[in-house]
Every structure is written in structure tokens, then in C-alpha cells.
Amino acid sequence: MHRKHEIGHYVAEMQSSRTLHIPVLQTTVMNVFQPKHGETVLDVTLGLGGHAHTFLESVGEAGRLIGLDADQRNLEVARKNLSEFSDRTTLMHANFSQLSELNLPRVDILFADLGLSSPHLDDPARGFSFRSDGPLDLRFDQSRGVTAMHLIEMSDEAELATIFRSYGELYMQARRLASTLAGTQIATTAQLRTLIEELFGFRAKAILPLVFQALRIAVNDELTALDALLHVGPSLLKKGGRMGIISYHSLEDRPVKHTFRSLTTPLKDPITGKISQDAAFRLLTPKALVPSAQEMADNPRSRSAKFRALQFRL
Ligand SMILES: C[S@@+](CC[C@H](N)C(=O)[O-])C[C@H]1O[C@@H](n2cnc3c(N)ncnc32)[C@H](O)[C@@H]1O
Structure with missing residues (x-):
């Protein structure tokens, strides 16, 4: 088990909080998803809209993005950061634990970048940082x-x-x-x-x-929310749709890995051992993808990141 992965975002806090605004694994995520013109993206952890901005550029004018964040303040910052795309974005103050209740359409790409964002650590009033003094709050919402x-x-x-x-x-x-x-x-x-x-x-x-x-x-009841995302997310994909998650510690990565494995494992006949039914999904990342040494050096927060993705077969 990798200690760095276990302690997640807080490694970055101990080491630096200067460069937290770079979207983590940005190029890797886009290479795996390969967003196409006209596609619909659901970003369930909008944050400040870093990944969302690149998604919107990639899907072009015929594409659209639905973005959620549990944190009202981040959502408002993202709204400003994405204002040039306002005609093709729908932003909602919501927790992805409520995904099944939001009446969302099926999407081509579903993306989550779990955990906290730089403003949570940078603002002592939120209580996420042990390096500064503030009320012991720690709520995203x-x-x-x-x-x-x-x-x-x-x-x-x-x-x-x-x-x-x-x-x-x-x-x-x-x-x-x-x-x-x-x-x-x-x-x-x-x-x-x-x-x-x-x-x-x-x-x-x-x-x-x-x-x-x-x-x-x-x-924040984070692991229950992640369970809901893993349960409901795959059913929101169109045929050919992709779902991917960046996790920052083993408690997050383990359920992602197990769920993605079981969704992509074909059924086998217990007697002959032959495949009796293909899996509806295929793994796009046989192993978790992690940042390059350069990205880790440039952005300490990325050090514990792991990205896994799957695709709903055509
Ligand atoms: C790592 S940041 C996302 C950064 C974003 N990808 C970017 O490029 O700016 C995670 C965001 O997810 C939000 N979040 C965490 N858990 C959530 C949940 N269960 N539902 C909705 N938003 C959540 C946090 O408030 C935070 O803004």
C-alpha cells in the first residue's frame, strides 16, 4: 500500500499549496476519454471548472456539459470560469450521492475528480487545513x-x-x-x-x-456518496459512453477498482469455464493511470492521484 496514496490531498498540503490550480491528470484524462464534437459530458465534481473547461473546448459548439458540485462557492467560481460556454452548460448545486434523483439524461462522458479542491485548503474559514486556524467545519456543502x-x-x-x-x-x-x-x-x-x-x-x-x-x-459521508456514484453512474452512460474517476487515497480507489473490475468481467459457464455472456462494459485502464514524474513535481497535489475508466460497449 502506498502511504502517499492513503493520505491523499493532505500530502500536498504538507508539501505545498502553491500549484493546486492545475487540473490533475488533465492530458491523461482527455487521452482516455477522447471527447468528440457534439458529445455530452457530466462532470460530477466541477470544482473550479478546470477539467470542465477542457471538456467544453473539446466537445465544441454542438456539445454540452452538465456540472455538479456540493460546494455552492466552488460552483459560483466555476460558473464564472466557464461563462464563455454558458449557452451549453448546466450547472447544479448537488451532491453526486443524489445522482439517481436528478433526472439527468444519458451522457457520453461521466467524470469525477474526488475529494477537496484548493479553495478548501486555502480558506482557513472552511476548517479543512490543519496548518491554519479556523472553525472545525470540513463540510463541502x-x-x-x-x-x-x-x-x-x-x-x-x-x-x-x-x-x-x-x-x-x-x-x-x-x-x-x-x-x-x-x-x-x-x-x-x-x-x-x-x-x-x-x-x-x-x-x-x-x-x-x-x-x-x-x-x-x-x-461529508464521502464513501457512501462514492458508492452511489459507482452504482448509478454506469447506468447513465449512452452506448459507447465512458466513465472515469480520479481518486486520491486507497479508501476511494479500492471501491472504484472493484466495481470497474466486476462491471467489465464476462460471465463464465461454471461447468465449461467458457464465457457465457460478455460484460456490458470494457476497461479503458487495465491499470490505474498515475501522473508523470514531471506532473508530480509541478503539482504536489497530483502525487496521490489514480485514474480509472471504463466504457459502455457499443
Ligand atoms: C478535486 S475537486 C475537482 C476539481 C476540478 N476537476 C477542477 O478541475 O477544477 C473536487 C470537487 O468536488 C466537490 N465534491 C466532493 N464531493 C462531492 C460530492 N459528493 N458531490 C458533489 N461534489 C463533490 C468538492 O466540493 C470539490 O469542489
Whole structure:
């Protein structure tokens, strides 16, 4: 297991936050999808619209893009960044966990670039960064749900230990941290950081990103949303349509890999072992695609990225 992949976006935070605006794996994603004139793209993690901009250029005037983001503020920035294409974009404030309820048409390309975006780390008021002080929020969608502060307050010791174990892959530290946090009110990122530093001393540096990752996944119910995307997404593809996901840690990549494998594996006759039914989908990425050494050097956030894609057969 690659440590860098596990701690995802927070590696970048520890190393740099200068170059986070470059869309990750941009060229790779476009090479795999090969967007064509007139195609319809569904980008379920619009962010600031970086990938979406390239999709819109590629599909031309007859093409269109539907974009979702759970974060209202990112959505508004994306709306500005994509304003030259406004006649062929539909942007919605929505979580991709609701994909089945949005009455979306079938699309040629469905793309997700999971997790947080640079403004989440750069704005201390969002509470995603352990490097700056702000309210312990960590919600993508500030119009609903509970903040990390409330989650900690509402959860008992066992629930907190499960969060740190399951989503931060912390073990001994999970119990110790949970027993310290249970029943307390931690209002700010700096308070949480200080507490972790006091508890774990020199090991706090390695533990901090995992604690923030765990809280972020729990607050945004990220793995449930990913399950919904993996379940509903393939059914939204037109014949020949492609679906691809960039993940940033193993908790995200594992379900993507398994779902894509099972959708692309043909049925075999249990007696003869011969293929009895071809799979409806084919893998476009037999192995996950990762950034080049140059991209990793240019954009530290890309270091943990893995891209997998499949196609609904014609
Ligand atoms: C890595 S950024 C996407 C960056 C984008 N590809 C770009 O080029 O600008 C991920 C975005 O997905 C959003 N997001 C995360 N989980 C989501 C979910 N379940 N539903 C909708 N949006 C989500 C975040 O708010 C963030 O803006």
C-alpha cells in the first residue's frame, strides 16, 4: 500500500499549496476519454471548472456539459470560469450521492475528480487545513449536514474510534484520540492540532493529516456518496459512453477498482469455464493511470492521484 496514496490531498498540503490550480491528470484524462464534437459530458465534481473547461473546448459548439458540485462557492467560481460556454452548460448545486434523483439524461462522458479542491485548503474559514486556524467545519456543502466540531460532540468514544480507524487507517492512536476527544467541544482546527501534538508528540506530524482525512470523510459521508456514484453512474452512460474517476487515497480507489473490475468481467459457464455472456462494459485502464514524474513535481497535489475508466460497449 502506498502511504502517499492513503493520505491523499493532505500530502500536498504538507508539501505545498502553491500549484493546486492545475487540473490533475488533465492530458491523461482527455487521452482516455477522447471527447468528440457534439458529445455530452457530466462532470460530477466541477470544482473550479478546470477539467470542465477542457471538456467544453473539446466537445465544441454542438456539445454540452452538465456540472455538479456540493460546494455552492466552488460552483459560483466555476460558473464564472466557464461563462464563455454558458449557452451549453448546466450547472447544479448537488451532491453526486443524489445522482439517481436528478433526472439527468444519458451522457457520453461521466467524470469525477474526488475529494477537496484548493479553495478548501486555502480558506482557513472552511476548517479543512490543519496548518491554519479556523472553525472545525470540513463540510463541502455548508448549507446542510453537521460540522466536524458537532460530529465530535455528538459521537461517543467507540464511534469516534471507528471514524479514525476506518477513514484514517489509524489503529492504536484511534482509541487514544477517541477517548480524549469524546464529550469535548473542539471548536477550531488549531485546538485539534494542539491536542494531537500534546497527545502524540513527534508522531503528531504523521497523524494530523490522517485525522483530518478521517473527519472530512465522515463529515461529508464521502464513501457512501462514492458508492452511489459507482452504482448509478454506469447506468447513465449512452452506448459507447465512458466513465472515469480520479481518486486520491486507497479508501476511494479500492471501491472504484472493484466495481470497474466486476462491471467489465464476462460471465463464465461454471461447468465449461467458457464465457457465457460478455460484460456490458470494457476497461479503458487495465491499470490505474498515475501522473508523470514531471506532473508530480509541478503539482504536489497530483502525487496521490489514480485514474480509472471504463466504457459502455457499443
Ligand atoms: C478535486 S475537486 C475537482 C476539481 C476540478 N476537476 C477542477 O478541475 O477544477 C473536487 C470537487 O468536488 C466537490 N465534491 C466532493 N464531493 C462531492 C460530492 N459528493 N458531490 C458533489 N461534489 C463533490 C468538492 O466540493 C470539490 O469542489
